[in-house]
Amino acid sequence: METKRILVTGQVQGVGFRWSTTRLAQQLNITGTVKNLTSGQVAIVASGDSEQLDTFIAQLRQGTTPWVVITDLDITDSPAHHFSDFRIII
Structure with missing residues (x-):
């Protein structure tokens, strides 16, 4: 299992990005x-196997809804962490 921190920049707030990322x-x-930041970015912490995370990141890059416009994904390795599910932090 791996864990990645993903900082997403672009038009990602107010367009259903957190919901579609959760799905x-x-x-x-x-x-x-996944959570909105006051900077207008969205922070994701994702855990899974390498193949799952590669697919997740590739699909994020494509945009999760027609209204999402991603200009940058900053991806860093993080210590492995096991979450019980994937959820939006408000």
Whole structure:
């Protein structure tokens, strides 16, 4: 299991990004969290196997809804963490 911190920049708030990211993570059996930041970015912590995370990141890059416009994904390794599910942090 691996854990990645993903900082997403672009038009990602107010466009259903957290909800669609949660749905995508659940489809791929990824656990973790997603939350809006005051900077206008979105922070994701995602745990899964390498293949699951590669697929997750590739689909994030494509945009999870037609209204999402991602200009940058900053991805860093994080210590492995097992979450019970994937959820939105408010």
